[in-house]
Each structure stands twice: as C-alpha cells, then as structure tokens.
Amino acid sequence: MQARGRLIGLGVGPGDPELITVKALRLLRESPVVAYFVAKGKKGNAFGIIEAHLQAAQTLMPLVYPVTTEALPAPMSYEQIISDFYDTASLDVAAHLDAGRDVAVICEGDPFFYGSYMYLHDRLAERYEAEVVPGVCSMLGGASVLGAPLVYRNQSLSVLSGVLSADELKRKLVDADAAVIMKLGRNLPKVRQVLIDTGLAERALYVERATMSNQKIVPLAEVDPMSSPYFSLIIVPGERWQG
Ligand SMILES: C[S@@+](CC[C@H](N)C(=O)[O-])C[C@H]1O[C@@H](n2cnc3c(N)ncnc32)[C@H](O)[C@@H]1O
Numbered sequence: 001m002q003a004r005g006r007l008i009g010l011g012v013g014p015g016d017p018e019l020i021t022v023k024a025l026r027l028l029r030e031s032p033v034v035a036y037f038v039a040k041g042k043k044g045n046a047f048g049i050i051e052a053h054l055q056a057a058q059t060l061m062p063l064v065y066p067v068t069t070e071a072l073p074a075p076m077s078y079e080q081i082i083s084d085f086y087d088t089a090s091l092d093v094a095a096h097l098d099a100g101r102d103v104a105v106i107c108e109g110d111p112f113f114y115g116s117y118m119y120l121h122d123r124l125a126e127r128y129e130a131e132v133v134p135g136v137c138s139m140l141g142g143a144s145v146l147g148a149p150l151v152y153r154n155q156s157l158s159v160l161s162g163v164l165s166a167d168e169l170k171r172k173l174v175d176a177d178a179a180v181i182m183k184l185g186r187n188l189p190k191v192r193q194v195l196i197d198t199g200l201a202e203r204a205l206y207v208e209r210a211t212m213s214n215q216k217i218v219p220l221a222e223v224d225p226m227s228s229p230y231f232s233l234i235i236v237p238g239e240r241w242q243g
Helices: 020-028 043-055 078-098 117-124 138-146 166-174 187-197
Strands: 007-011 032-038 059-064 103-108 130-133 159-163 178-182 205-210 216-218 232-234
Touching: 007 020, 007 117, 020 043, 020 103, 020 130, 020 187, 032 043, 032 078, 043 103, 059 078, 078 117, 103 117, 117 130, 138 178, 138 205, 138 232, 166 178, 166 187, 178 216, 187 232
Parallel strands: 007 103, 007 130, 032 059, 032 103, 159 178
Antiparallel strands: 178 232, 205 216, 205 232
C-alpha cells in the first residue's frame, strides 16, 4: 500500500529571507508540494520569502482566501465562509497526502502563532503524520528591529489582537507588564486611542513589515491610519530593569 505523505507546517520567519531556519529550508526543498495561503490577486508574504528556493518540479498549491475582511454584510457570515474554505483546503491537501506526497504549508512567521496553517492542522493532524517547524514570529522580528527588549526578569507579556474592542483592550492592557498588539491595519486608530487612554502611548513602538525590505518604523503618533498596513504591530516593552 502506498505510504501516505506528511503534512508539514513550515514557519518561514517574519520577512527577512535569512531568518528562515536551516530545517525549514531543507524540508521546503524536499517537499513535492508547497501550499500557501494567499489573498486573491496577491503573491503572499510567505511565498515571497521562499520563492527563490523553489524548484521547477515542485507543485505549487495556492490556497486563496474567499474573503479578506471579517466585517461582512448580513446574511453572510465570515465564520461560516472561512470554515467552509478551510474544509475544502483540507480536502485538497489530503488528496496529495493520500497519494503519498508530502505537503509543506509555508507560513509567515510561526505556524502556531496566529497562522492559518493551524486550521489545516486541526482538521488533518489526527489522520496524517504532521510535523511543525517553528519560525521566528513577527513580534520577535519586530522587537529586534525596534531594539526593544520585550520582558525583563519576572515580567509577563500579553499578546493582543487589535480586533478586540477598545474596552477589552483596555482591560487587558492595564494589567500587562509588556504587550504586543497585532492585526492593526484599520484597527490602528482604536488601538492608538486605547494606548493614549491607558497612559501607554509614550512607551509604545510601531513597526510595519518588520525585517522585510520595505520595513518602516514610525513614531506611533505620526502613523497615518489610512496607510497603516495589516502587516504591522505595536510593542509596549517591559519597563527596563536596571540590572
Ligand atoms: C495572521 S497573523 C500571522 C502571524 C505570524 N504567523 C507570526 O508568527 O508572526 C498576522 C499579523 O501578524 C503581524 N505581522 C506578521 N508579520 C509581520 C511583520 N513582518 N511585521 C509586523 N507585523 C507582522 C501583524 O500584526 C499581522 O496583522
């Protein structure tokens, strides 16, 4: 009987092509099928990071998101549409696995840190051999280019989604020693106001496309909300410990 292929969640780092791990590169080169999530009409960040390493014999499998925003007019439900999409994507990936082909699903940053790979993993890892290769996640890439040590000694770090309501963000931020706020884009004005209201704005650092060739570091107060991209984050570093 034909051995089944392996599902591989491959973290490729936050953008700088040199931040991919040796292991991820090896498995990428060995995988007959390379799958990647991508918005319609886009190349995709993860794909851009590894493109130069692909070989002609590899099968590319773009998994194109049917929607790009969670705010959809009724009766459309983002949750239903995206769940159906992951079901279908899992079936497509499983067809390759059943035929004995390994499938590397490349993920920007780390696969298990807000990565879409997780939704394939949840659907397939009980039935197929799965391996996850961790990657340098965006908040660590961000901290390094901002020159911002994240947490000292016994401080705790809160990782928050900018999609949360202002009240929820405030509640979680007041107790945080240090924080990272992801998924900014259109959420930036709300997040910035919350940081002002909680007295954290002075400590907050903002970066767009950290470690990518088009990286931009701008003082938070000067960020134009109309042009703040989805690939941006804010870091509120822990208070420096004078060790
Ligand atoms: C769906 S999550 C993916 C996170 C990714 N798996 C990781 O390990 O960092 C997308 C969010 O990650 C953040 N992000 C990802 N890459 C980034 C980068 N190079 N610079 C700044 N933020 C980034 C942004 O906040 C973006 O909204």
